[in-house]
Amino acid sequence: MTSRTRSGGTAFQQVSKAGEGHFARAFRRLLRKRLAVICMVVLVVVYGAGIFAAWIAPHDYNAQDYTAIRKPPSTEHWAGTDFTGRDVFTRVLWGVQNTFILTAVAILTGGLVIGVTLGLVSGYFGGRTDSVIMRLGEAFASFPDILLVIILAATLRPRIIDGVRWIEDHTALDGLINSGIPDYIVISLALVAFGWVGMARLVRGQVLVLRTTQYVDAAKAIGASTRRILFAHLLPNAISPIIVTVSMGMGSLALTEIFLSWLGLGIQPPRPSLGVMLRDAGSLSALRETPWLLLAPGLAALLLVLCWNLLGDALNDVLNPRTR
């Protein structure tokens, strides 16, 4: 190889080293914020408990203990038992796992893959591409989020169940419906549909500023491909606000998933979900007779939403150059 590419390579390494410097500095500043550290620990513990529910949970999530129906917390059942004698603590762990899977899928596909790509393309190419993508985004943003999610989840569910049943009938795959796959598909689709708009707008705004900078001109001049400019030059420089948005978005996506399940549009009973548990625990008669049912699912949901919001705030402080 010629010396030119080699020097280009070292230049790139220096840039990425400087980038690491930025994030290392930001991370150090983040570790100095007590609240942010507490939140990170809480998130790791709560999600960890959910992810490893199969190993941690003391009971089976559908096992009914007929000797302990509607019992308050005890050493045997840490968070009490519900109206059919199921262990609430176990069901909360599995509910957190469902929430985690769904929010992670929604943020990865809707926020990061679709949102970031459309934002990059929209901002960089401008013109008609930009108009089409942004008008589409505006149409989605015309809906109050929650109504769009509800109508998508409500109307698509029968279709998706039919589709999954067709797959079961025509392939060797079996038990897809019982495993709850249709619920996952319905909720992910509904969450992704409104999840991409905010991210696309944010990235577009960043790219509009960045594409006029000299290093983009320089990259074009040495003949870098469009994809390389988009993903190697523009994306790394727009990454800070993306991180903040993801952190904030995780909280609101978790909340939306819980809300959908609360409405009966998300995870279907008897599979465990925080939304269904909160609905069962929140009625007047349940509050009168079994108030402890609210405790464990309420605490888990509250911690998830609260910690993502606080962490997002802290990340905004340390990553946003204007507040430094």
Next chain:
Amino acid sequence: MWIYIARRVLWLPFALLAVSIVTFTLGIYGPGDPVTVMLGNKYNEEAATRLRRELGLDRPFFVQYGDYMWGFVRGDFGDSLRFRDRPVRSLIGAKMWVSARLSLAALIVSYSLGLPLGFWLAHRQGRWEDPTIVAIAVFLMSIPVMISIPFMLWAFCLQLHWVPCSGWGGFFDVRIVLPAVTMGIPGVAGLARLVRASTLDVLGQDFIRTARAKGLSEWRVSSHHVFQNAMIPIVTIVAFSIAGLIGGAFITETIFGIPGVGQFAVDSIFNRDYPVIMTITLLGAGAFVIANLLADVTYALVDPRIRYR
């Protein structure tokens, strides 16, 4: 500026069109072929064709859509599937009035507490009250209504017996207090943060220093120079705070047994009553689009500094 307002107003029909096409397509075709669903196991080709003709489902998509929307703008929202042959309109009218009064009460709670709190916090920047109360605000904002409502109900009704537990008695009934407060509190926190930020922004401006330098009283500076300018960005979030109430209303009305649109929507979702879900989505989205437009136009009118493309 007038060009900007004209552009926003011209965009309105397109936004409504997009919203209604999405809703209509999902509502009619989302759940599967309505004829198959209606006939159930009595399904055969002949009956299906006949029913399809009777219902007008054999017509082209846009004819059906136009028909539905023409009915919609004249107040004909179709028939509810669950309440056989009752038009959605007769079911929904009274419920909308209930929800409107509840939302107004919640907005009053949000704004009467949020605006002064944020304004006061901005003047306390750098003292201990500021970070403490901002942290509390984030905490309050982050409590999901499906947790805060049962908790408030448990505390104030079942334990303390301060208020009746559920029901609806109109705007001037004591039973509106708890739902209005639970729906309004997240808004208090959000507004306080926003007002704090915009007030801080104004406090740093040169014209505030000028006002002080020419010897105006601190009260006059606060009320005439700071407050009026700090309120401008608030205009834009009125529409969003109304939209935010929609999700809250679903849960609040259901738990408190308030006969509003929110409770009706939740019931309809459980009963798979698609005409009702479509109507509520369209009305809600329409109101949101119009409220957004009004907010943007007001913003353009009250803040002459803003330059529009």
